[in-house]
Amino acid sequence: MKQYRPLIFKTIGLILILFLTACAANQTATDPLPSWTDGASKQQIFDFVASVTNSDGSNFVPSNKRIATFDNDGTLWSEKPTYFQLLFITDRIRSMAADHPDWKTTQPFQAVLENDMETIKAAGEHGLIKLTMATHAGMTTEEFETIVNEWLATARHPSTGQAYNSMVFQPMLELLDYLRANDFKVFIVSGGSLEFMRPWTEAVYGIPPDQVVGSSFETRYELRDDKPVLVRLPELHFNNDKVTKPVAINRFIGQRPIFAAGNSDGDFEMLKWATSGEGERLGILVHHTDADREWAYDRESSEGRLVRGLDQADENGWLVVDMARDWQVIYPYQSVE
C-alpha cells in the first residue's frame, strides 16, 4: 500500500491546486470592497495590497510582517455627538446617581445629571478624568466587562436610535476583511480604553482581545476567598494618543506596521511611524465629509480634530478618504444600492 501513497498525494495535490485556483479566480471576480466607490482611493488600496503581497515584486512583505493598525473612534465607528465612551460614562453616572446624592451639587457630575454637555466638555481633561474614574474603577475586570456588555445591549445612540456598536463603518469592515484575506494581522490602536473595546471587537470587527491596544487603568491582583481577581484602580496606567501611539505599538505589537488608518491628529504619529519605514507603506486618513449620512467635521471639532493630518497628508503620501465621495454605504444596517 505504502508505495502508492506519493501518487495519491500528488493527485490530490493537483486537485487541490485546481480547486484553490478556481477559488482565487472566483475571488477576483468579486469586489472585496463593494461599499467603496470605484475610484482613486479604492484603487490605491488595491495597488498597495497587490504590491506587498506579490512575492515576485520588489515590495513583497512576508505575511508575518504584514501588520495593520486602525484607530477606533472616528475611524472604525462614529464619534458624534461625542466619543461613545463618554456617552457610556454619562449613562453610567446617571444610573449610579441614586447611590451618590452628593453628585447633584458637585461638578462635573451635576452637569451630567442635568444633561449639560457644554459644561461637561468645558470641564476639560480634569473633569473627564473625574467622571472616568467614578465609572471605570472600583470593580473587578469581570464586573466591568458585564457593565460594558449590558450598556451596549440596551443603550441607543441619541440621533440614529441604533446600538452604538452598530454604528461601525461598513467600508472599514470590508477593508479589515480584505487585509486579513491577504494575511495581514490587524490591530486596533485607540485612545479608548482597552476594556471598553475588548468585550465586542471580536464579534463586530473580527479583532480578538489581544489585538486591541488602547488606554488602560492600573489594576491590582487580589485574592477573594482564595479566588484571584483583578481590581480596577482609579489611576490611569497609559494614555494612548498622539506620540504615545507609536510607543504602544512598539510595546504591544513589537513590529512597525506597514499600514495604518486614522482620522484625527491623535493618529498623526501612528501614521508617521507606520509610513516612514522601508518599502511600500500605506497611511489612510478618514475625512468626515458627509453631514447627510454621518457627520462633517475636521479642523474645528472637539472630537477627531484634524489639522496637521490634512495639511501634511500630501507630503507624507497619505490617502485622505473622502467619506461622502468614497463610501457608498456608511453603516452595515444601511443597504448597499
Add this chain to the structure above:
Amino acid sequence: MKQYRPLIFKTIGLILILFLTACAANQTATDPLPSWTDGASKQQIFDFVASVTNSDGSNFVPSNKRIATFDNDGTLWSEKPTYFQLLFITDRIRSMAADHPDWKTTQPFQAVLENDMETIKAAGEHGLIKLTMATHAGMTTEEFETIVNEWLATARHPSTGQAYNSMVFQPMLELLDYLRANDFKVFIVSGGSLEFMRPWTEAVYGIPPDQVVGSSFETRYELRDDKPVLVRLPELHFNNDKVTKPVAINRFIGQRPIFAAGNSDGDFEMLKWATSGEGERLGILVHHTDADREWAYDRESSEGRLVRGLDQADENGWLVVDMARDWQVIYPYQSVE
C-alpha cells in the same frame, strides 16, 4: 458550464475530507510529544487538550478562548549559571568598557569587569538596575534589536558552548506545537524584557512579537531628520513578575488563559489566575531536577526559586513536571534516542 460546478465542488469536497481524514489519522499515529517520557505527566497534558477540544464534551472551549501562557526563563530555556539576559548585560558592559573608564573603579560595573559574579549578585536589584539601564537604554529600538541579534549570533554559554537560544527545551517546543495544532494561541509571559526576547522568539518558538509579554522600558517618540524613532529611556515602565503577571496578561492578552506553564514562584500568580477560572484548566510547573543534563535547583536557588509552587501545587491541581523523569531530551541539539 456553470451548472456542473456544484457537482465538481462536491467531488472535490469529498476528496478533501478523505485527504484531511488521512492526515488526521496519520497524526494520531505520530506522538506529538516524542521527547516526553510516556507516563502520567504526558498523559495529563493529552487528557487536558482532548477535553477542551472535544466539541461534544462539557469542557469544550472554543478555539478563540484557548489561550496558553508560558514563562520563558527556566520554562522555555535554561537560566543557569544565571538569567541569560544578565549574561547579555555583563557581556555588554565588557564590550562598552573602553568608552567608560570610570567603570573600572565603580560598582557594580567593576565587579562585571573583574568577572566577580558574587559581587554582582550581592549588589541586588539596585545594582542590577544600574547595569540594565547602562546597557538597555540610550539607543533607538532598532539599534537595540541589532545589538541583541549580534550578541545571540556570537555569544556562547560558558558551560555548554552553545548559542543561548539553542538552549531551549525540546519537550516544550513540542508542547508549543501541540497546543498550536489544537488551535491554542500561545503567548510568552516573562520577567525578561520585551525587546530582549522579540528578536528571536518567532524563529525559535514560533511565537510572533505581539504574542510576547514581558518587562518593558519607557520609550520616547522623536523625529530625527523628519524620520521618527523610538528612543529607549533609562526608566522601567513595567516589571512583569509575580502578582503583576496576571495584570500584564489582562492588559496585553485581555483574556484569562486556560493553560499556563512556569517554573518559579514568579509564575505562581499566573498559574493561580489561569487555573482559577471556570471549566477545565491546566497549570504546569517545570521542576529542574536534572543535574546531569541541565541543572537541579528549586527552594534555595537565586534563579527560578520555587517554594510556594512546590508546596501548593497539589492543592491547586498543578502538574509538576520532573525534568529528569519526564523529559527524554533536554535541548534540540541533543538527539532523540
